[in-house]
Amino acid sequence: MPRELGDKVIVITGASSGIGAATAFECARAGMKVVLNARRLEQLQEVASGVRHVGSEAHLVVGDVTEPGISGRMIDAAQEQFGRLDAVFANAGYGYQRAAVDLGRDDLRRIFDVNFFAAVDLLQEAARRLIAQNRGGHLLMCSSCLAKFTLPQNSAYSATKAAQSHVCAAMRIELAPRAIYVSSVHPVTTATEFFEVSRRLSGGGTAQGSVPGHTPKWFVQSPQRVARAVVKCLRRPRPEVWTSFTVRAVAGVMTVFPSFADLILRQAQKKDRKGM
Ligand SMILES: NC(=O)c1ccc[n+]([C@@H]2O[C@H](COP(=O)([O-])OP(=O)(O)OC[C@H]3O[C@@H](n4cnc5c(N)ncnc54)[C@H](OP(=O)(O)O)[C@@H]3O)[C@@H](O)[C@H]2O)c1
Incomplete structure (x- = not known):
């Protein structure tokens, strides 16, 4: 039996654009209430008004996912505003392209802080609250297909994504007796702001176009496609969410x-x- 999502509550990080924003809309369409996080207030407000437009409710927690205590604040917001917590989607993240030999310690630390440590922190905090509620729940993390293999210039990004995927796999077994499901999401090339951010951080300027020029069009997916797969997984939990069998x-x-x-x-x- 698929799980009923109506009136359930999900916390989503990185919800101001791309996959996070699309997932917020898709969850709202399924009847879920959403707590949304990112650093850019204006973009988050737009997403929240889209959520309200489809008849659901949104609450914003603005800030950097690496701020101490922010995971707890997001979960408090879910419980105080909507009376419960059912799921989290640790999705905030970024990448850049750099040869491994040129990676500075600060660049490496920052990408691990955002993509890995902050995501793990949110899942841990949520797991503790879900255990206390004793009603089960679902924890999801946005990893990548690049968790399973890497490409030249992508070692730092892939390392964070592989680390996320391993934590999810172990947590899934550990939390199964508590009826808390853990899933990792593995998108392929998705048309979001990700590539503009990556180009900027890789020293490539702010070229227009959301995906690398040499990527075949047929290969590029929409954030809505990933979002639909995430909601499908919330309904019927599975260990890993993939949107491309070929990859x-x-x-x-x-x-x-x-x-x-x-x-x-x-x-x-x-x-x-x-x-x-
Ligand atoms: N696009 C792809 O091809 C692709 C493929 C595989 C996996 N992914 C993964 O999908 C996830 C979402 O990326 P996307 O493609 O949707 O890119 P995106 O449009 O750039 O979205 C990234 C989101 O993360 C937020 N964010 C970044 N750093 C943050 C921080 N320190 N604190 C709080 N929020 C932060 C951004 O919001 P603010 O800037 O407002 O803070 C934004 O909402 C990432 O984890 C990415 O690694 C993407």
Whole structure:
């Protein structure tokens, strides 16, 4: 039986754009009340008014996910504003492209603080409250297909995403006796602000267009597609959410045959360099 989502409450980080904003709308359409977090107030207010437009309720907790105590504040907001907590989606994150040899310690620390430590903090805080409520619940984290394999220039980002995915896998087993389900979400290239942010942080300026120019159009997905998959998972919990069977299969092949993966990636890197 699918789970009924009407009047359930979810906390979503990184909800001011992209996958987080689309998930907020999709959850609201399914009848859920949402607590939304990000740093940009104006964008969050727009998302909240979209949520209200479809007949649901939204509460905002503005701030950086790395602020001490912010996970607790988001969960307090869910319980105080809406009387309960049922799910969290730790989605806030970013990436940049840099060769591993050039990664500075501060850059590495910052990306781990946002993508990994803050996401784990939210899941831990939510797990403690859900255990206390004794009603079960669902914890989700936005990882990536790049949790399962990596690409040149993406070592730092992939490392954070792989780390997220392992924490989810272990927590899922640990929390199963409490009826708390844990899922990791593994989007492929999704048309969001992610690539503009990445270009800026990688020293590539603020070029227009939301995805890298060489990405085939057929490969690029919409944030709404990821959001629908997340809501499907909230209804019927599953360990991992994927929106591309092909990429999931490629990830499997790359894991089993790492020399073959290296060969393909070296060829791609050569092509990229020639194209530069
Ligand atoms: N786009 C893709 O191709 C892709 C593929 C796989 C996985 N993902 C993952 O999907 C998740 C969402 O990314 P997206 O594609 O939707 O990109 P996006 O449109 O850039 O959204 C990122 C969100 O995270 C928020 N955020 C970033 N740093 C934050 C911080 N320190 N504190 C609070 N909020 C923060 C941003 O809001 P503010 O700037 O307002 O704070 C924004 O709402 C990320 O975890 C990303 O790694 C994306």
